[in-house]
Amino acid sequence: MHPAAKPVGFVVCLMPFLWLVWAAFTNGLGANPAEALVRSTGDWTLRALCLVLLVTPLRVITGCTAWARFRRMAGLFVYFYALMHLLSYSWFDMGFDVADTVRDIIQRPFILVGTTAVLLLTLLAATSFNRAIRALGARRWQQLHRLVYGIAALGLLHFFWMRSGKNDYAEVAVYAGIIGVLLGWRVWRAWRTRTP
Amino acid sequence: MIIKTQRDGFLHGVPSEITPAGVYQQRRTLMKHLATGVAGAALASWAARQAMAQGTPRPGKLAALPGGRSAVAGASTMEKLTDYKDASTYNNFYEFGTDKSDPAKNAHTLKTSPWTVEVEGLVRKPGKFAIEDLIKLSAQEERVYRLRCVEGWSMVIPWVGYSMSELIRRVEPLGSAKFVEFVTLADPKTMPFVGSRVLEWPYVEGLRLDEAMHPLTLLTFGMYGEVMPNQNGAPVRLVVPWKYGFKSGKSIVKIRFTEKQPATAWNVAAASEYGFYSNVNPNVDHPRWSQSTERRIGEDGLLAKKRKTLMFNGYEAQVGQLYAGMDLKKFY
Numbered sequence: 001m002h003p004a005a006k007p008v009g010f011v012v013c014l015m016p017f018l019w020l021v022w023a024a025f026t027n028g029l030g031a032n033p034a035e036a037l038v039r040s041t042g043d044w045t046l047r048a049l050c051l052v053l054l055v056t057p058l059r060v061i062t063g064c065t066a067w068a069r070f071r072r073m074a075g076l077f078v079y080f081y082a083l084m085h086l087l088s089y090s091w092f093d094m095g096f097d098v099a100d101t102v103r104d105i106i107q108r109p110f111i112l113v114g115t116t117a118v119l120l121l122t123l124l125a126a127t128s129f130n131r132a133i134r135a136l137g138a139r140r141w142q143q144l145h146r147l148v149y150g151i152a153a154l155g156l157l158h159f160f161w162m163r164s165g166k167n168d169y170a171e172v173a174v175y176a177g178i179i180g181v182l183l184g185w186r187v188w189r190a191w192r193t194r195t196p
Numbered sequence: 197m198i199i200k201t202q203r204d205g206f207l208h209g210v211p212s213e214i215t216p217a218g219v220y221q222q223r224r225t226l227m228k229h230l231a232t233g234v235a236g237a238a239l240a241s242w243a244a245r246q247a248m249a250q251g252t253p254r255p256g257k258l259a260a261l262p263g264g265r266s267a268v269a270g271a272s273t274m275e276k277l278t279d280y281k282d283a284s285t286y287n288n289f290y291e292f293g294t295d296k297s298d299p300a301k302n303a304h305t306l307k308t309s310p311w312t313v314e315v316e317g318l319v320r321k322p323g324k325f326a327i328e329d330l331i332k333l334s335a336q337e338e339r340v341y342r343l344r345c346v347e348g349w350s351m352v353i354p355w356v357g358y359s360m361s362e363l364i365r366r367v368e369p370l371g372s373a374k375f376v377e378f379v380t381l382a383d384p385k386t387m388p389f390v391g392s393r394v395l396e397w398p399y400v401e402g403l404r405l406d407e408a409m410h411p412l413t414l415l416t417f418g419m420y421g422e423v424m425p426n427q428n429g430a431p432v433r434l435v436v437p438w439k440y441g442f443k444s445g446k447s448i449v450k451i452r453f454t455e456k457q458p459a460t461a462w463n464v465a466a467a468s469e470y471g472f473y474s475n476v477n478p479n480v481d482h483p484r485w486s487q488s489t490e491r492r493i494g495e496d497g498l499l500a501k502k503r504k505t506l507m508f509n510g511y512e513a514q515v516g517q518l519y520a521g522m523d524l525k526k527f528y
Contacts, residue, residue, distance in 0.1 A: 031494065032349060095502070103486060107485050166394060
């Protein structure tokens with residue numbers, strides 16, 4: 001793979017964020033910029049999640065191991081957008097008011113689901129560098145990082161629950177479909193390698 | 197020696213110094229604001245209102261529909277108007293999609309002419325009104341209302357229309373009429389999302405007869421001095437400023453007087469979340485979110501704090517007596 005592939009991937013993954021910052025400062029986020037920021041950072045978290053889950057199937061199916069080099073970067077972008085999502089919510093929606101936030105979470109439990117997913121992602125991001133992998137041992141590290149499957153499920157639940165207000169599940173179905181296929185492929189592969 | 201000056205013992209004010217009637221009539225609100233420490237904001241909006249005393253500047257997008265000043269109490273809030281662009285691109289009109297940017301993109305297919313509104317049910321004089329006749333039924337007035345969406349955002353919009361009571365009086369409801377049902381257009385040919393499973397179609401809303409008769413309840417034909425943009429509910433919609441926005445049906449085709457409480461769209465979809473009354477009430481939360489605050493669209497950018505939601509959206513003095521003795525937690 002071309003040596004520039006990784007830096008290019010990095011810039012591409014960062015572009016949605018740069019675009020949002022640009023739009024926020026140039027009044028380009030529509031009538032309700034706070035809502036637009038909260039929603040689009042959430043959307044981009046889900047998209048990054050699809051991307052990171054795509055890495056392994058791509059590597060196995062194409063037989064090109066170079067894809068694995070993008071996995072950590074994609075994973076860290078999931079965490080980055082999830083953090084921006086949480087930050088947009090607590091800052092622009094809640095104004096960092098703890099009492100308001102607690103009240104809001106009691107009424108909207110799906111926020112708690114999302115927050116749990118971010119906390120779990122923190123665990124993965126904190127153990128994403130080489131020394132952590134060595135310290136944990138490859139096997140334990142891999143077991144820990146399988147948490148991302150659970151995190152994907154939590155993210156979907158969070159999105160589904162949020163959209164239930166409008167009975168509008170079209171977009172949720174798209175993400176559930178993509179993530180379902182990517183996780184289903186793993187189940188299928190594990191099952192196939194186990195049976196003789 | 198007699199020194200003559202311009203002074204004749206009486207100083208005449210110039211017209212620009214005269215307080216507009218709307219402001220004068222709301223001086224108690226202004227004093228309340230002074231007492232509660234939001235004087236700065238109130239005075240700023242007063243200045244804005246002064247500047248607009250000659251009428252709302254037209255956005256210049258659609259045909260003009262001027263409205264005269266209204267004598268109805270509470271008809272003109274002094275708050276800063278929401279930008280026309282925001283008011284016409286951030287809409288809930290599910291027939292054109294559930295995203296708030298969808299109606300502005302999709303509603304161009306709506307055919308608003310010819311258009312008739314049928315009045316039926318428990319009235320002495322039922323009939324069909326062509327939109328051109330309905331517009332001329334009574335003098336158009338400008339009403340600057342706060343609009344509070346059940347989702348937690350709000351706007352200030354200068355509507356053009358006349359009190360719904362003008363139409364109701366002319367069709368002479370029977371003594372047995374207790375409710376008014378508003379049926380809106382459901383045309384799958386021009387409305388791409390009619391048929392989606394989000395709600396039942398057509399979208400139906402309703403009011404108690406006394407609510408519909410309240411002078412603030414506006415049969416609305418335009419906004420910002422022009423005819424209604426399609427995405428805001430052209431050619432005729434209702435605006436009930438003390439209730440959550442969804443109570444104000446858009447693109448109305450039928451008005452029916454009934455004895456029984458109408459089955460309204462959101463109430464049918466989720467009865468535990470959306471009551472028949474749906475009065476703006478900061479003390480009764482939606483089961484899934486708080487209603488105590490709201491985000492005013494276009495207000496001071498990203499870092500502006502949300503503002504406190506007012507009882508009956510600030511129209512308590514005008515409409516509170518409609519609900520005297522009612523448990524508003526039960527009749528949400």
